[in-house]
Amino acid sequence: MGNRKGWIFPTVLSLALVLAIAWGYNQYTFKNEYGIAMINNYQRLFSDTKKHIENVQVSLSKALVSESRDQNILLLSRIMNEAFFAQDKLAQLPLDQADIANTQKFLNQVADYSYKLIEDHLEGKKITSKQRETLFNLQNNSALFNRELASLQDEILNTQFSAKKLTSRQREKMDKANQQMYQTRMVNLEKQMAKNPELIYDGPYSDQVLNKKPLGLGTNKVTEAQAEKIARDFIGTKKVAKVTPFEAGENMSTAKIPAYTFSVVPENTPKEMAIYIAVSRTGGKVIWMANPRPVSKVNISVNQAEKKAIKFLEEKGYADMEANYSLRNDGAILFNFALKQENTTIYPDLVKVKVALDNGEIVGFDASTYLVNHHDRNIPEPQITEQKARESIRLEFDIESIRLAVIPKGAGEVLCYEFKGKYKGSDYIIYINASNGKEEQILQLIKNENGTLTL
Amino acid sequence: MPKGKPSVFFIFCIKFKFLEKIRRKTFERRIHLKKTLLVLSIASIVFLSIFTFYTPNNTFLEATKEYDYYQSPQVLYWGTTGQDVKNVQWKLRNWKYYSGNVDGVYGANTYRAVRRFQRKNGLTVDGVVGPSTASAMGLKLTEAKTATAVAPTAGINRKNDAYLLAKLIHAEARGEPYIGKVAVGATVLNRVRSPKFPNTVAGVVYQPRAFTAVDDGQMNLSPAKDSIKAANDCLNGWDPTYGCLYYWNPATATSRWIWSRKVILKKGKHWFGL
Numbered sequence: 001m002g003n004r005k006g007w008i009f010p011t012v013l014s015l016a017l018v019l020a021i022a023w024g025y026n027q028y029t030f031k032n033e034y035g036i037a038m039i040n041n042y043q044r045l046f047s048d049t050k051k052h053i054e055n056v057q058v059s060l061s062k063a064l065v066s067e068s069r070d071q072n073i074l075l076l077s078r079i080m081n082e083a084f085f086a087q088d089k090l091a092q093l094p095l096d097q098a099d100i101a102n103t104q105k106f107l108n109q110v111a112d113y114s115y116k117l118i119e120d121h122l123e124g125k126k127i128t129s130k131q132r133e134t135l136f137n138l139q140n141n142s143a144l145f146n147r148e149l150a151s152l153q154d155e156i157l158n159t160q161f162s163a164k165k166l167t168s169r170q171r172e173k174m175d176k177a178n179q180q181m182y183q184t185r186m187v188n189l190e191k192q193m194a195k196n197p198e199l200i201y202d203g204p205y206s207d208q209v210l211n212k213k214p215l216g217l218g219t220n221k222v223t224e225a226q227a228e229k230i231a232r233d234f235i236g237t238k239k240v241a242k243v244t245p246f247e248a249g250e251n252m253s254t255a256k257i258p259a260y261t262f263s264v265v266p267e268n269t270p271k272e273m274a275i276y277i278a279v280s281r282t283g284g285k286v287i288w289m290a291n292p293r294p295v296s297k298v299n300i301s302v303n304q305a306e307k308k309a310i311k312f313l314e315e316k317g318y319a320d321m322e323a324n325y326s327l328r329n330d331g332a333i334l335f336n337f338a339l340k341q342e343n344t345t346i347y348p349d350l351v352k353v354k355v356a357l358d359n360g361e362i363v364g365f366d367a368s369t370y371l372v373n374h375h376d377r378n379i380p381e382p383q384i385t386e387q388k389a390r391e392s393i394r395l396e397f398d399i400e401s402i403r404l405a406v407i408p409k410g411a412g413e414v415l416c417y418e419f420k421g422k423y424k425g426s427d428y429i430i431y432i433n434a435s436n437g438k439e440e441q442i443l444q445l446i447k448n449e450n451g452t453l454t455l
Numbered sequence: 456m457p458k459g460k461p462s463v464f465f466i467f468c469i470k471f472k473f474l475e476k477i478r479r480k481t482f483e484r485r486i487h488l489k490k491t492l493l494v495l496s497i498a499s500i501v502f503l504s505i506f507t508f509y510t511p512n513n514t515f516l517e518a519t520k521e522y523d524y525y526q527s528p529q530v531l532y533w534g535t536t537g538q539d540v541k542n543v544q545w546k547l548r549n550w551k552y553y554s555g556n557v558d559g560v561y562g563a564n565t566y567r568a569v570r571r572f573q574r575k576n577g578l579t580v581d582g583v584v585g586p587s588t589a590s591a592m593g594l595k596l597t598e599a600k601t602a603t604a605v606a607p608t609a610g611i612n613r614k615n616d617a618y619l620l621a622k623l624i625h626a627e628a629r630g631e632p633y634i635g636k637v638a639v640g641a642t643v644l645n646r647v648r649s650p651k652f653p654n655t656v657a658g659v660v661y662q663p664r665a666f667t668a669v670d671d672g673q674m675n676l677s678p679a680k681d682s683i684k685a686a687n688d689c690l691n692g693w694d695p696t697y698g699c700l701y702y703w704n705p706a707t708a709t710s711r712w713i714w715s716r717k718v719i720l721k722k723g724k725h726w727f728g729l
Contacts, residue, residue, distance in 0.1 A: 005489075007495065009489065009492065009493070011512045012492075012493060012496040012497070012500070013496060015496075015500060016496050016500050017552060019500055019504055040653055087653070087654075088653065088654075088658065091652070091653040091658060091662050092570055092658075092661075092662070092663065093663065094663040094664060095663070095664070096649075096664060096712075097652070097662065097664070097665055098710075098711075098712050101651040102651070104650065104651050104652065104653075105649075105650040105651045108650035108651075108654070109650055112650070130643040210649075210650075216470075243599075244722065246720065246722055247720075247721040247729070248719070248720055249717070249718025249720055249721060249726065249728060250717075250718050251717035251719055251720055251729070252720070253716050253726070254719070254729060255698055255719045255729070256697050256698040257695035257697055258697070259697060261695065261720065261722075262636070265630075272633075276633075276695065278695070278697075288694075289695060290634070290637075290688070290693060290695075292634075292684070292688075294533075295534075296536075296615070297558050298536065306707070316657045325502070329684070329687045330684055330687070331536075334691055350715075352691065352692060354691075364688075364693070366590065366691075366692055366693055367690070368692075368694065370607075390605055392611070430656075
């Protein structure tokens with residue numbers, strides 16, 4: 001009786017075994033396929049990075065030789081492109097960021113610097129001897145980079161760097177492999193790159209712009225107790241129940257604006273609804289304030305909100321501010337205020353104010369840009385007339401308003417005529433330099449139901 | 456003596472019966488065991504064969520679901536207002552999930568009601584009325600307003616960046632206070648501005664080995680409302696880190712290198728530095 005059914009159990013078991021093996025094999029092939037796809041991608045990125053650097057190097061050498069302005073512009077734009085590509089692809093390789101930071105910076109600055117030189121060329125300026133020297137240095141560095149990459153490539157080809165080292169289970173092995181190849185090479189390179197002198201030029205990635213010191217803070221030092229009082233006064237002493245300072249790190253003084261940060265709990269509110277506020281260590285200015293409370297009902301209009309914001313700014317000592325753009329998010333509206341001085345809008349002096357649309361309370365304030373840029377300016381008289389500036393704009397551009405404005409440019413500022421208008425149905429702002437009639441910048445406005453976005 | 460014999464026999468009989476009983480019991484149990492084994496192995500075969508021969512494409516589906524979630528603004532969540540919310544509240548009230556007023560404001564009560572509804576109907580319980588929940592309610596949400604966008608600006612918006620940032624914030628700083636969330640987002644944007652890092656939000660977020668939450672896939676969770684709000688605040692320029700590029704958890708940080716960073720600020724469980 002038992003014997004007759006005896007075959008069922010072993011059969012079932014062996015079937016299960018066969019299926020398990022099939023499943024396992026399937027998984028194994030999947031894993032290999034993914035691994036190969038990934039390693040192919042990395043190989044491609046690596047080879048591409050190398051190719052782009054080669055192109056940078058070659059174009060830099062050519063630019064050093066060339067005397068023709070037109071040729072130089074073409075070469076420089078090529079350098080810019082290739083350097084950006086190289087940077088982009090380098091960042092996608094599985095390397096520790098710490099080991100490629102300076103290399104990336106180098107590539108970004110090469111691109112940025114080329115752009116700056118293109119601008120100079122277009123303005124008719126010749127390359128100065130100093131710039132030539134810088135280019136020569138850059139060329140040297142890219143050569144160094146290329147050499148390291150070339151030997152790395154040889155190593156990779158020799159050792160058959162494989163996908164298996166990149167799975168997380170073999171992280172240790174991978175780290176070892178990395179240390180041996182990518183990492184050591186890159187660390188060497190990184191050390192070289194870190195020795196580079198600062199590049200002095202006007203671009204968004206230049207050290208000059210990155211290390212800009214705030215101008216609008218004043219000089220007097222503020223203690224934490226004084227800062228707390230400033231914070232309390234800013235929010236309104238009556239409402240405050242408890243103020244807790246955030247712990248600052250040892251190197252707070254190296255931050256862009258060294259500050260004290262507090263979390264302020266108003267009366268009759270839970271701890272999670274704290275208001276955050278920052279007060280600068282020099283000058284004792286409120287840098288930003290944020291009240292992340294939810295807003296559920298909309299009771300007031302945008303105009304009413306704007307009036308509240310203006311009143312608030314006046315109370316806090318920001319007179320002559322003018323709202324330019326607004327953006328609506330989650331029941332609150334954010335206004336961008338810029339300083340208005342003698343009929344000139346000064347965009348670098350920017351303050352943002354967020355108003356809750358339920359009761360008009362100010363739920364956000366950010367003066368960091370203002371504090372970095374604000375100083376007493378002597379606005380120069382425009383050298384050209386509005387009429388003259390108008391001539392540098394294409395005829396079909398339908399102008400809605402014209403005014404004078406100071407806009408940031410690199411590390412400095414320029415006085416411009418601001419032309420707001422429409423072209424073929426979309427909105428633009430065009431800035432014409434008020435001293436030479438040059439087109440400085442074009443902004444495109446993107447309007448939707450929530451507000452305006454400038455690009 | 457003969458007196459005792461039958462008693463011994465009797466005892467023997469009893470013993471035998473008893474043994475027989477036990478034997479039978481174990482035999483039955485063995486059959487029972489066999490049956491369970493049989494059922495178990497059949498189940499495992501079915502399970503394994505599903506695994507082996509059926510490749511689910513739900514990863515793709517999930518991705519599209521997320522894509523829909525942020526590409527179409529007709530998603531209702533905590534804080535949204537309007538006619539669509541009213542419709543949802545009306546439906547939920549009729550079905551006794553919701554007991555508050557039909558006021559068109561997506562608040563705590565609506566949120567809980569939606570979650571109850573989703574649980575009952577086998578939907579993803581996230582308290583967000585997306586296309587699937589809406590269709591389960593028999594509602595159609597109003598289409599996004601696209602008419603305002605003219606050709607040269609069509610499709611240009613910050614939604615993608617905001618959503619990506621929100622996902623990262625959610626994955627990296629879920630349990631943190633609000634300011635900690637914004638701080639994490641702000642470090643990402645500071646990196647975008649720094650020449651030492653990639654120049655786009657996606658480039659920074661997906662840089663290999665930059666964020667653990669990206670490497671281990673937590674990044675693909677749906678972000679909570681708070682994280683989306685924090686992401687928007689970051690993009691609007693609020694930087695509570697004063698320009699920091701790194702943050703780490705001093706309790707769990709494994710990289711020795713990170714300790715060489717300059718510490719600027721300590722918030723929640725994270726340290727922020729340059």
